[in-house]
Amino acid sequence: MSDDLLLPPGFDSLKAFVSDWTIRTSADRASYRDQSNFEELRRFYDAASPHLARALEYLDAKPLSVHNEQDKRLMSLMLTLAHVSLAQELQVEAEGTHALSRRLMRITSSTADH
Amino acid sequence: MTVPLRPFEPVGSDQLVELGTQPIPVTPYCDPGYFDLERDAIFRRCWLHVGHLADLPEPGSYIVRELEIASASILIVRGKDGVIRAFHNVCTHRGTQLVAQESGRASKFSCPYHSWTFNDRGDLHAAPDFNRFFVEKADCSLKKVAVEICGGLIYINLDAKPNQSLAEFLGPLKEQLDSLPCATATAFAEYHYEIDANWKLVYDNFQEHYHLRFIHAKSSGGAGTGPSNPFGYATKFEFIGPHRKEETWFNPDFQPAHVQGIAMNALASDAIKQGFPPLGNAEYLCMFPNFFMFTSSFFPFSHTVFPVGPRKTRGVFRFYWQGEDDSASQRFAREYSLAAMRDVHAEDRAVIEAGQRGMCSGAIKHIHFQAQEALCRHFFNTVDAAVQAYVAENRERRV
Numbered sequence: 219m220s221d222d223l224l225l226p227p228g229f230d231s232l233k234a235f236v237s238d239w240t241i242r243t244s245a246d247r248a249s250y251r252d253q254s255n256f257e258e259l260r261r262f263y264d265a266a267s268p269h270l271a272r273a274l275e276y277l278d279a280k281p282l283s284v285h286n287e288q289d290k291r292l293m294s295l296m297l298t299l300a301h302v303s304l305a306q307e308l309q310v311e312a313e314g315t316h317a318l319s320r321r322l323m324r325i326t327s328s329t330a331d332h
Numbered sequence: 333m334t335v336p337l338r339p340f341e342p343v344g345s346d347q348l349v350e351l352g353t354q355p356i357p358v359t360p361y362c363d364p365g366y367f368d369l370e371r372d373a374i375f376r377r378c379w380l381h382v383g384h385l386a387d388l389p390e391p392g393s394y395i396v397r398e399l400e401i402a403s404a405s406i407l408i409v410r411g412k413d414g415v416i417r418a419f420h421n422v423c424t425h426r427g428t429q430l431v432a433q434e435s436g437r438a439s440k441f442s443c444p445y446h447s448w449t450f451n452d453r454g455d456l457h458a459a460p461d462f463n464r465f466f467v468e469k470a471d472c473s474l475k476k477v478a479v480e481i482c483g484g485l486i487y488i489n490l491d492a493k494p495n496q497s498l499a500e501f502l503g504p505l506k507e508q509l510d511s512l513p514c515a516t517a518t519a520f521a522e523y524h525y526e527i528d529a530n531w532k533l534v535y536d537n538f539q540e541h542y543h544l545r546f547i548h549a550k551s552s553g554g555a556g557t558g559p560s561n562p563f564g565y566a567t568k569f570e571f572i573g574p575h576r577k578e579e580t581w582f583n584p585d586f587q588p589a590h591v592q593g594i595a596m597n598a599l600a601s602d603a604i605k606q607g608f609p610p611l612g613n614a615e616y617l618c619m620f621p622n623f624f625m626f627t628s629s630f631f632p633f634s635h636t637v638f639p640v641g642p643r644k645t646r647g648v649f650r651f652y653w654q655g656e657d658d659s660a661s662q663r664f665a666r667e668y669s670l671a672a673m674r675d676v677h678a679e680d681r682a683v684i685e686a687g688q689r690g691m692c693s694g695a696i697k698h699i700h701f702q703a704q705e706a707l708c709r710h711f712f713n714t715v716d717a718a719v720q721a722y723v724a725e726n727r728e729r730r731v
Contacts, residue, residue: 244521244667244670244671247667247671248671248674267590267591270590270591270594270664271594273660274594274598274660274661274664277659277660277661278659278660278661281658281659282657282658282659282660282663285660293660293663293664296660296664297663297664297667299591300591300595300664300667300668300671301667301671303589303590303591303592303668304551304671304672304675307553307589307590307591307592308550308551308553308589308592308672308675309550309551309675310550312550316550316551316675316678316679319678319679319681319682320674320675320678322525322526322678322681323523323524323525323649323674323677323678323681324523324524324525325521325522325523325670325674326522326523326524327520327521327522328521328522328666328667328670329519329520329521329653329656329657329663329666330521330657330663330666330667332519332656332657
């Protein structure tokens with residue numbers, strides 16, 4: 219697939235993050251945050267967070283049930299951002315040790331997985 | 333119920349001393365004998381929260397719940413007639429556990445051992461070569477367990493003849509539970525944990541705020557503490573029979589970070605759309621013996637603390653929502669709420685386990701609760717009163 223079709227128009231700057239940061243389930247998104255180092259989390263946060271409000275506005279224009287593959291990728295990136303923002307906005311230097319405790323809180327169900 | 337944000341006004345210590353001021357013995361938190369008494373005095377007699385109507389969305393839905401403290405496995409079924417029934421998950425032939433799956437859909441349940449098959453009312457429907465047995469099928473039904481619903485929440489009682497209905501047990505909390513978003517929720521998110529600590533020590537951690545500024549300085553982001561309330565103490569306590577609740581304080585000057593703010597705005601919009609108040613100091617319900625419910629629109633979670641052994645516990649957190657996600661903003665906000673609260677709760681684990689190790693080291697005979705740890709003291713008093721009453725009851729029976 220051409221890179222041009224990965225994300226909806228206007229979100230090209232996030233294309234480089236699609237392969238690693240579009241993640242299927244809430245548990246997997248939490249786990250990917252745990253496995254990423256602080257620099258990786260920072261790069262994703264810095265790239266994605268300025269687009270969050272615009273992305274949600276764009277995605278809210280149609281129901282989730284009719285989202286196409288581009289929309290779904292953008293949604294998934296923003297859902298991963300929900301987890302990554304906690305590392306960047308709240309935990310910051312404590313993120314590494316916090317990850318050790320977090321892994322023991324196992325997400326078993328999420329409405330985002332349905 | 334949610335009340336408007338306002339500056340912090342503490343509950344005076346003089347209002348709480350009637351609960352007692354004495355040190356609390358450590359033995360009940362460590363001793364296997366005390367744990368056995370709690371099983372018989374409390375967990376085999378009380379109404380226990382085990383699920384939600386969203387677990388049983390349609391006729392044929394079932395769940396299985398393990399209650400390790402009572403060595404019980406409970407099968408809860410919504411029958412073809414829509415009625416919810418609970419049974420011991422035990423085949424009446426040779427005692428084999430009937431259903432291994434945690435949840436599913438079925439109209440009949442077949443024992444894996446000799447294929448005795450029960451219908452959704454618990455009746456023995458078929459059993460191979462049954463004419464060689466010396467018993468009637470009608471006498472082989474699954475053993476029923478009392479089950480009742482309140483606020484969408486499923487409760488069971490292991491007592492064959494509960495001495496109270498669920499409504500009597502919950503008292504005025506019943507009406508509040510019936511009015512919460514949880515009562516009409518049809519979807520949920522969930523996370524679990526296991527921990528090497530006594531169930532009361534775990535439960536206590538989640539009903540006091542004294543530790544917030546030390547353990548949750550990062551994850552709370554300043555929402556629950558502030559200059560006027562540096563410890564994030566509650567603004568009101570209420571004691572309702574064996575249950576208790578508090579009004580938690582939300583810092584009116586809280587300034588969220590960028591993504592946090594977008595998530596909170598989306599959660600607030602969603603609450604307004606569904607007719608629930610979006611802001612304010614939420615109430616935190618601590619329902620005896622092992623269940624919590626937080627009434628916040630931002631973090632509408634419940635927490636059930638299941639005793640496994642004297643020094644082992646598991647917990648289940650759930651976020652109850654009205655319907656499946658129907659928009660991107662709603663999906664994002666729910667994901668954020670789940671992840672953010674999980675971050676907070678993850679921070680508690682290590683310190684609870686450290687508390688258990690210290691308590692059981694033999695170094696100290698007592699611990700201390702300050703006035704603002706009033707919910708912990710009320711909880712201990714309630715547990716110990718139930719245990720002592722049970723001991724006295726058995727002593728009288730033997731005399």
